[in-house]
Structure formats: C-alpha cells, structure tokens
Amino acid sequence: MPRALRAVLLASVLIGPVLLTGCADNSAATTASSKDLSAVEIPKTVDPDTEITIGSPEIEVALKLSGQIDKLPFKVKWANLSGGPQCSEAFRANALDVCSAAEIPSIHAHWTGLDTKLVAAAFRTDPVKNPIYELGIAPGAGIDSLADLRGKRIAYSPGQAQGALVLRILAKAGFTKDDVKLVELPSTGDVYPTALGGGQVDAAPLGGVNIKRYPAKYGKDGGKTIPHGLRDDPSHLWVPTASVSDPQKAAAIREFVTYWARAEVWIDTHPEEWIEGYYVKDQGLSREDGEYLVKTGGHPAIPGDWKDAIADQQKTIDLLAKETGKESFDAKILFDRRFEKVGAEAVSGTGADTGAGTGAGS
Known part of the structure; x- marks a missing residue:
C-alpha cells in the first residue's frame, strides 16, 4: 500500500465542511483556474533559508528513522495532518505547502475553486492482489x-x-x-x-x-x-498552485520530492525498523497489526512517466462528474509535470519500480 495513503487510513481526520457536499448539491461549487506552470523554470538550487510547511506525518517519521531529516537543504515546518479534508482547509488558510493525499482531494479542490497541483505519484506493483x-x-x-x-x-x-x-x-x-x-x-x-x-x-x-x-x-x-477487484492505490504529494508558482518554494518542493521517494523505498526495505518505529511507537498499534500492514502493503512503484496516472485520474474525474452532476475537466491540469521525473530519478538503481506505466484501466 502506498505509505502516504496508509497514513490517511490510520489518522483520525475531520472532514472539512467545504467537502461535505451532497451528491446533488452543486450550488456553491466553482472551479479553480489551474494555472499552467510548464514554461516556468524551477531554480536548479534551493536557497537554504527557504521554508515550506509539510503535512506528511508518515514521511516525517521515515526521514527521522532513516537519519535523513537533518539533511533537507531547506527549512521545514512539519504539520501533523494529511489527507484531503484537513489539507484543503490548510491550503485555503495559506498554512500549508505540501500534503500527502490520494487522487480524489485534488479533483474536489478543483470543483470547489481551490487551485492545486500534484507533484509526485506513487502506486503499488501489484495493486489488485494487495488492495488498500x-x-x-x-x-x-x-x-x-x-x-x-x-x-x-x-x-x-x-x-x-x-x-x-x-x-x-x-x-x-x-x-x-x-x-x-x-x-x-x-x-x-x-x-x-x-x-x-x-x-x-x-x-x-x-x-x-x-x-x-x-x-x-x-x-x-x-x-x-x-474483494472489489479494482486498483485503489494512487498516492500523491499535493500542493497549492501558489506554492509551486514561487520559484524558491518550487525548488524546495522539488528537493522534498526527492527525499519523499527515497523515504518510500527506505520504508519498503526496512520493515522491522518501520514496524517498531512507526506502527508501534508512533501510531500506537500492536506489533501484530504492524506486521499485518507491512505484509499486505505491497511495494512502491514511483513512475517517471505520468501518462497512465493521468489517464486513471481522467477516468475518475469522468465518473465523479457523471454521478455528482459536476462538470468534467482535463485531468492534465492537476499535474505539474515539471516534477514528473524527480521521484523516479531519486530512486533509480535502488530496485524500486520506476517504469512508465501504473497499469491504468485496472
């Protein structure tokens, strides 16, 4: 299971009122502009005084356990939140720059006028066999x-x-x-x-x-x-478009994607340390529960080509639009493809799956 999404499952998240819209009530909805940033170059280096706020508690723990947290080349404030509802509210309050979330929050954000981008994507190598x-x-x-x-x-x-x-x-x-x-x-x-x-x-x-x-x-x-027999594994790093429109914040976020990808692989290759350090000590689960989650979690796949991820996202958008009466839109506007290869390049040579496909259509 993607680690970022597992944190969402374990956390007690309060659903923000802006997302508690009924299936048929679209009266308050508007759509975000989803600014195109493809032509805006990200600085090659990040100013070490740049500070960003990150809501990814699971990755924070992984970076601590792996000894990497003090190597981040920028300043960071860690926020103890993740997932769509909490992060959407924090984005609206200009209090958060990066969040761990699945694919749905970015879609609903667009429909409620919150302009955001996806800057990293992770999946599993066998999503139907080991569903979330x-x-x-x-x-x-x-x-x-x-x-x-x-x-x-x-x-x-x-x-x-x-x-x-x-x-x-x-x-x-x-x-x-x-x-x-x-x-x-x-x-x-x-x-x-x-x-x-x-x-x-x-x-x-x-x-x-x-x-x-x-x-x-x-x-x-x-x-x-x-079993439902569907793939349910997309996991992303999600950001406000305003954050990646700022050159130095964009550079810091690019560096964080690198550390995020390496943390995903570290989690997968250090199960004993992860069970004890995260599930038992941080989450308060039993060792038996931790072992169960590791056993059923699959392995991370961090593609360097988002073509399939975007295709899957489009199918989800079209289905949600049909069932909720909202207007469909092009999934491509949710992805900041300047970051497309960052995660895969960070873990190339580690044994992690960095293939182009995610198995779209499962």
Missing part, C-alpha cells in the same frame, strides 16, 4: 458479491478516496448511485466498522487494520469483507 480497501459487509446484509449491492445502504464519504471507490464499485457492478442508498459518513477511525456492526449501513469500504479487525470482531455474527 476491501468492502466490509454487515451481518445479515445478504451481500456475497458486488451484484448484491442493489438497494443496499452503503457508507459514502464525498471528497475522499473511499467515496470515489464506492462509485467505481457501483460502476463495475453495473449500478449507479440511484440503485443504492448512499449514507454520508466520515471514513475516519472506527466509524465504518462501527456502522457496519451496528446495522447503520450494509456495506462500507474498509482499509488498514480494519480489514483484519472487522471480521475478527463481527465474523461470528456474519460480518465479513469481500
């Missing part, structure tokens, strides 16, 4: 496959990866949101497992240790998980 999410099924719901979802109550979190995954699952099964009842719930902490166990919903996407914990707790009553 499985579909949790409530006891007595009568769901054994995706074909049984018609008419069921499904937990839905707009503006987050779980919400988009629900719409993609419905599309795969030949349904639309009108064929089910979407129950708007935040996908944080134990909200989804509790809603499933308490009969508030019939199905909900579960991630992280909840894939293991939910059936262990509710399996005796019939609670279970089923």
